[in-house]
Amino acid sequence: xxxxxxxxxxxxxxxxxxxxxxxxxxxxxxxxxxxxxxxxxxxxxxxxxxxxxxxxxxxxxxxxxxxxxxxxxxxxxxxxxxxxxxxxxxxxxxxxxxxxxxxxxxxxxxxxxxxxxxxxxxxxxxxxxxxxxxxxxxxxxxxxxxxx
Amino acid sequence: xxxxxxxxxxxxxxxxxxxxxxxxxxxxxxxxxxxxxxxxxxxxxxxxxxxxxxxxxxxxxxxxxxxxxxxxxxxxxxxxxxxxxxxxxxxxxxxxxxxxxxxxxxxxxxxxxxxxxxxxxxxxxxxxxxxxxxxxxxxxxxxxxxxxxxxxxxxxxxxxxxxxxxxxxxxxxxxxxxxxxxxxxxxxxxxxxxxxxxxxxxxxxxxxxxxxxxxxxxxxxxxxxxxxxxxxxxxxxxxxxxxxxxxxxxxxxxxxxxxxxxxxxxxxxxxxxxxxxxxxxxxxxxxxxxxxxxxxxxxxxxxxxxxxxxxxxxxxxxxxxxxxxxxxxxxxx
Numbered sequence: 022x023x024x025x026x027x028x029x030x031x032x033x034x035x036x037x038x039x040x041x042x043x044x045x046x047x048x049x050x051x052x053x054x055x056x057x058x059x060x061x062x063x064x065x066x067x068x069x070x071x072x073x074x075x076x077x078x079x080x081x082x083x084x085x086x087x088x089x090x091x092x093x094x095x096x097x098x099x100x101x102x103x104x105x106x107x108x109x110x111x112x113x114x115x116x117x118x119x120x121x122x123x124x125x126x127x128x129x130x131x132x133x134x135x136x137x138x139x140x141x142x143x144x145x146x147x148x149x150x151x152x153x154x155x156x157x158x159x160x161x162x163x164x165x166x167x168x169x
Numbered sequence: 170x171x172x173x174x175x176x177x178x179x180x181x182x183x184x185x186x187x188x189x190x191x192x193x194x195x196x197x198x199x200x201x202x203x204x205x206x207x208x209x210x211x212x213x214x215x216x217x218x219x220x221x222x223x224x225x226x227x228x229x230x231x232x233x234x235x236x237x238x239x240x241x242x243x244x245x246x247x248x249x250x251x252x253x254x255x256x257x258x259x260x261x262x263x264x265x266x267x268x269x270x271x272x273x274x275x276x277x278x279x280x281x282x283x284x285x286x287x288x289x290x291x292x293x294x295x296x297x298x299x300x301x302x303x304x305x306x307x308x309x310x311x312x313x314x315x316x317x318x319x320x321x322x323x324x325x326x327x328x329x330x331x332x333x334x335x336x337x338x339x340x341x342x343x344x345x346x347x348x349x350x351x352x353x354x355x356x357x358x359x360x361x362x363x364x365x366x367x368x369x370x371x372x373x374x375x376x377x378x379x380x381x382x383x384x385x386x387x388x389x390x391x392x393x394x395x396x397x398x399x400x401x402x403x404x405x406x407x408x409x410x411x412x413x414x415x416x417x418x419x420x421x422x423x424x425x426x427x428x429x430x431x432x433x434x435x436x437x438x439x440x441x442x443x444x445x446x447x448x449x450x451x452x453x454x455x456x457x458x459x460x461x462x463x464x465x466x467x468x469x470x471x472x473x474x475x476x477x478x479x480x481x482x483x484x485x486x487x488x489x490x491x492x493x494x495x496x497x498x499x500x501x502x
Binding site: 024026028029030032033036037038039040045068093094098099101102103105106109110118119121122123125126127129143 | 213214215216233309313314315316317318319320322323324358359360362365368372375402403406407440
């Protein structure tokens with residue numbers, strides 16, 4: 022048929038409703054900030070105990086991961102994330118959700134090929150490229166130390 | 170000629186529609202036969218739930234047609250699941266000869282079209298067309314896990330949890346009848362955004378509708394309603410815009426099943442509904458009810474489908490569309 026492909030693509034790009042960038046960014050800023058402020062609060066709270074500082078620093082992300090996983094399981098995380106966007110995605114909460122949600126979905130395919138195999142379909146790339154870039158960073162750091 | 174006139178005018182003697190919670194909360198709520206309070210239909214997996222919807226839809230249609238499963242000489246069915254398993258598991262117990270179809274969201278029109286042509290040709294006396302889609306199954310297969318916390322773009326459509334079944338027969342009597350069909354062509358205009366299916370499918374709808382009016386010489390005013398499958402807000406506006414450019418003015422009586430099934434603003438459904446169950450449940454629920462009441466007498470139903478898979482999208486291929494046309498008219502032969 023005679024619809025010009027280039028013109029059609031341009032037409033569609035022109036008329037497609039855009040995401041509300043300002044609203045999304047603002048919501049992400051507020052929600053992401055609130056999560057981080059909450060984490061700071063946790064740190065202060067744990068700091069009041071006799072626990073050593075290293076343990077406190079470990080307990081804060083552990084608590085956040087636990088809360089994100091729990092709220093994913095209760096089915097409320099996605100409702101909050103729909104509003105918060107990158108605000109829940111960027112902190113460690115997003116990572117917890119990315120592991121728990123496929124595990125829940127694929128439970129029906131069994132513990133090995135379902136939960137075990139598919140748990141990291143979303144978080145997998147983050148782990149692979151996270152580890153890879155930390156190794157690269159290590160090499161650069163080592164080179165700097167040797168050369169400078 | 171792409172338009173096929175069906176001289177024996179096969180009749181639609183029974184229909185059944187089944188939907189999930191969100192669809193039952195939408196504007197067409199009262200028109201569906203059966204809905205579930207959630208998405209499970211008493212099953213422990215969503216895949217089984219979708220099969221169950223097909224089973225209930227066909228049973229409802231058979232009950233309305235006052236006939237048993239043994240009367241069905243062929244069933245044409247499809248869904249969005251890999252290997253069309255929802256249809257297989259949902260319809261196996263009926264024991265009817267089975268054809269599995271895949272036309273993405275256009276599958277219901279494809280099933281109606283094939284059933285009607287085979288009944289018209291005298292090969293079969295009674296056929297069934299059944300299709301379904303399930304939001305949770307489609308999310309798992311095509312997008313992200315259900316509880317994954319992400320945001321959707323405004324152009325994205327929601328896969329309808331729903332199923333529709335219709336019995337197509339050579340019977341006489343006062344029934345809605347399929348009088349014309351036009352098989353769709355695969356049309357690819359280079360759209361790659363899987364979150365804008367409306368844009369990907371609209372060229373196919375434009376191709377089918379334009380050729381239909383050109384070949385038959387009818388004008389849009391000759392119909393009570395012109396209904397596309399599930400182009401959603403984007404595709405609906407695009408199709409209307411382009412067709413106007415070809416001199417076909419659809420502004421008065423053109424709607425889209427994907428826009429009708431949800432209250433887009435109140436239910437926050439972005440660009441509307443989609444999926445094999447979308448137009449199937451709207452046709453077998455809402456549209457057939459209006460035929461029964463005598464509100465509709467002549468409807469052009471053009472179901473659209475986006476023919477892609479998650480793999481083709483990841484590999485950067487664009488999304489081809491297809492649009493099959495079925496004309497439904499009220500009355501006797």
